[in-house]
Amino acid sequence: MADQEFVAPPYVKNMQRVDTYSEIDEILRSTAFRQGSHQESHMFFGESLLLMDGPGHMERRMLFASLVSKSAMHYYESQALAPVIDKVIAELKEKGRGADGLVRTDLVPLIRTMLHRITALVTGVDKVDSPETTERFRWLVDRLGEAATVEWSTRDHEEVIKEGLAVRKMLIDEFLQPSLDRRRELVRRQKAGEIAKEDLPVDLFTLLCQTGDDARPGDETYIWREAALFLVASTQTTTHTLPHVIVHLTEWCKTHAEDAPKVTDPIFLRRAATESLRLHQPAPTLLRIALEDVTLSSGRQIKKDERVALFFAPANRDERFGPDPYGFNPYRAAPHGAQAWGLTFGGGVHMCIGRPLVTGMFNRTDDLTGTEGTMIKILRVLYELGVELDPASPPQKMAVSYHDAYGVFPVILRKL
Amino acid sequence: MSSKGVRVTVDTNFCQGIGYCERICPSVFKVDKATGYAVVLQAEVTDAEMLALVDQAEQTCPTRAIELVPIG
Numbered sequence: 001m002a003d004q005e006f007v008a009p010p011y012v013k014n015m016q017r018v019d020t021y022s023e024i025d026e027i028l029r030s031t032a033f034r035q036g037s038h039q040e041s042h043m044f045f046g047e048s049l050l051l052m053d054g055p056g057h058m059e060r061r062m063l064f065a066s067l068v069s070k071s072a073m074h075y076y077e078s079q080a081l082a083p084v085i086d087k088v089i090a091e092l093k094e095k096g097r098g099a100d101g102l103v104r105t106d107l108v109p110l111i112r113t114m115l116h117r118i119t120a121l122v123t124g125v126d127k128v129d130s131p132e133t134t135e136r137f138r139w140l141v142d143r144l145g146e147a148a149t150v151e152w153s154t155r156d157h158e159e160v161i162k163e164g165l166a167v168r169k170m171l172i173d174e175f176l177q178p179s180l181d182r183r184r185e186l187v188r189r190q191k192a193g194e195i196a197k198e199d200l201p202v203d204l205f206t207l208l209c210q211t212g213d214d215a216r217p218g219d220e221t222y223i224w225r226e227a228a229l230f231l232v233a234s235t236q237t238t239t240h241t242l243p244h245v246i247v248h249l250t251e252w253c254k255t256h257a258e259d260a261p262k263v264t265d266p267i268f269l270r271r272a273a274t275e276s277l278r279l280h281q282p283a284p285t286l287l288r289i290a291l292e293d294v295t296l297s298s299g300r301q302i303k304k305d306e307r308v309a310l311f312f313a314p315a316n317r318d319e320r321f322g323p324d325p326y327g328f329n330p331y332r333a334a335p336h337g338a339q340a341w342g343l344t345f346g347g348g349v350h351m352c353i354g355r356p357l358v359t360g361m362f363n364r365t366d367d368l369t370g371t372e373g374t375m376i377k378i379l380r381v382l383y384e385l386g387v388e389l390d391p392a393s394p395p396q397k398m399a400v401s402y403h404d405a406y407g408v409f410p411v412i413l414r415k416l
Numbered sequence: 417m418s419s420k421g422v423r424v425t426v427d428t429n430f431c432q433g434i435g436y437c438e439r440i441c442p443s444v445f446k447v448d449k450a451t452g453y454a455v456v457l458q459a460e461v462t463d464a465e466m467l468a469l470v471d472q473a474e475q476t477c478p479t480r481a482i483e484l485v486p487i488g
Contacts (some may be wrong), residue, residue: 029434037419055437058436061436065476066475068475070475350478353478356480
C-alpha cells in the first residue's frame, strides 16, 4: 500500500530504504549517523546549518536562536506576516475580476509571494516590498530552490545546477550583496558606538556580520549558501503543504458538513494543517550516512559510510497514528511520544529550525496563546475570503520534481 | 521574560534527549539516560545570569521542547 502512495525517486534507488516510523526515529536521534542529504546540490547548501554535524552545529544553532525565538516569532507574525498578507491580497484585488465578477488566482505563486517577503525579512534582504521586486525575487529564489534540491528534479541535473549557479549570481548582484553591504555598514557603526545594538535589524545577515562570518577567508560563497538555505527552506514547507490542506478540507467537508463552518477556526485549521503535514512531506526523503557499523533495534544492519534513504510517507502512516492512517482526519490524536505531524520536520539535531514559523508556537493543539504560524494564518485569511477550488481548472502536481506538491493550484476567492 | 524569573518545564512529547540544553545550562537540565528525556533539575530560575542561559537553551533546543513560563 505504501508503494501506491509514494514512488521512490531514481536518485535513491540504490540506497537501503528505511520506511518504518520506529527505525527512522531511531536513526534521526542517533549520533551514529551524519547528514547525508544535498550531496549533489552541495554547492548551494554546503557548510550551512542544515549540513553541519558535530560541535559546530550546536554553536551555529545557538547563533541563530534569536532568529527563531518566541519574541521573533511574534514579531514576524504580527508585524510582518499580517501586513504582508493584507498587502498581497490588496494587490490581487487590484488585478481585477473575471467576467463572472469573481477573483481567481493561482495559489502557488500567491503563497510564495507572501512567504518570500517574510523570508527576505528573516534573512535580511532589502527591497522585497513592491509587486515588481517581489516577483523578481520570487522567480530567482524559486529557480535557486529547484537547483538546491536538484536531487529530486525530473530534469537534467547538470542543466538544473548550471541554471542555479547563474540564478544565484543574479540573486547576489541584485538583492543579497547590497543588503549585506548595508548590514556591514550598520554593524561597523554599531561597533564604533554610533548606533545602539538594539537598533540593528534582527536577521541572518546582521548576525553573520556581527560574528565576522560574513567574510570567511578563502570561502567567499559561505554566506550565500547559508542565505540560500534560509530563503529556500523557509518557504517550501508552507507552499508545498498548504494546497494539500485545501484539497483535504474540500473532500472532508463533503462528508462532514458540520465541519464546514469551522474552516476559519484557527484550532480546527491547526488540526487540519497538522494532519496534512503528516500525509505530505516537503521533501521526498531525507538521507543519512552511518558513521560506524550500526544495528538498529529492529535488527536492520547499516554499514559504516552507507547512505540510507528515510521514507517518511509510509512511516507517517504507521498504525501508531490510529485507525485508517492513510486517510485524512483532522481529529486524529497525536500518539504518545510523537507529534501529530509525525516525522515531517525530521528529528534529532537536524529537526527543522523553521518549524515554529510554519506551525506556530504552542504547547497544545487548542493553545491560542502562542503564534499561529504561517500555514494557519494564511489558511484562515484564504477561508475568510471564501477560497475554493476552481472547478474549471483543476490543480496540477509539480511536473519538474518528485516533490509531493502542486505546481499549479487555481482557486476562486468568492468573498473578495 | 518576567523580572521575577521563569518556571522551567520540558515537554516529553517534543524532547528527544539531544542534550543541547544540558551542555548550555547543566545546572538546570540533565538528560536522563534511562528515559531518553531531559529532566529539569531546577524548576524555577530567578538569577539573571541563569535566566539568560535557560533562555538560550529554550531557543537552541532543536525540538523546541523547553517551556519557560514567567513567574508572577
